[in-house]
Amino acid sequence: MSYGRPLSFNPDEALQAAMDVFWEKGYATTSLQDLLQAMGLSKSSFYQTFDSKQALFARCFNHYCHWRSGRMQTRLKQSSSGWEFIETVFHAVADGAESDRERRGCLLMNTASEFGQRDSFIAELVSSGIQCFAAVFCQAVQQAQSEGTIDPDRDPQALADFLVSSMSGLRTMVKAGLSHSQTHDIVKNILRSL
Template sequence: MSIGRPRQFDPDRALERAMETFWSQGYEATSLQDLLAAMSLSKSSLYQSFGDKPRLFDRCLRHYARERESALLESLEASDSARAFIETTFNAAAEGTDTERSRWGCLLMNTASEFGMRDTRVSQAVAEGVARFTRVFRAAVERAQREGDVPADRDPQALARYLVTNMTGLRTLLKAGIGRDEARAVVAITLRALD
């Protein structure tokens, strides 16, 4: 009985490369040839391992959201205080130093802008990703309230949504070319909402 040929590629790395391609170019502008080149796959290997372009894109959106959530949670857990985590996260975004990919904006918001609500699967993946980020910031706000750095009477869910809204807006502005001084000013105003 044949067990089949072993895979000749790293599926996690191939997914990461596909995600980067969609993220930097957008869904519509990304051709099948772009994906095959980025992932170093043949067309048959791509279809066998990831399905068609829409299914691959869905996996990329979900991978992006999990990856960002994991990085944020790790940073929150390592921070001396939750308020410091929030401030560091926003200041790093303003400086463009939190990731080499910062000039691409936020993949979820890029996708929301490109698709609107015309594709249910895409809308659901975007909404689930936003919910992941909101949970992280809610956990940060609640911890900051316990630590006495955010007033206890503030609604943590509303503050978390506010922070996610401002972070995604900031990333979009950075993608559009806003300067660092302007970005820092936006962050300063955003952080005042926690006082």
């Protein structure tokens, strides 16, 4: 029985390289040539491993969401309180105003802005990604409520959705070039509203 030729590249590294291209350029303006060059693949290796640009994007997008939400989950476990976690995450994004990588924005929200609801496949990916981030924030809010730093009568899911929305807006402002002091002022107001 033939299993085909073994892969002569690292699929995880290729996926990471493709994710960076999509994150930098967006889906529509990323060409197959851009992807092949970044991933170091031939067309045949690309199609054999990833099937299509859309299939590759879905894998990159899911990888991004699980990577980001996984980092958030780890940070929550390491935080001394739910409130500290929320505060630290938002200040870290505000600090990104100094970072070229953070000025790319968020792949999730960039994709939502690029597609809106025009493509049901992409809209489903975006919805799933938002739920990943909201789940971590909901856990942090519930923890903060049990610790007495957020009013226990407030709906934790509604606050989690508010935090995802606020994070999206903050990342967009960082991408737009707001200064470090402006982004930290925004964070102070977000935290006050909790």
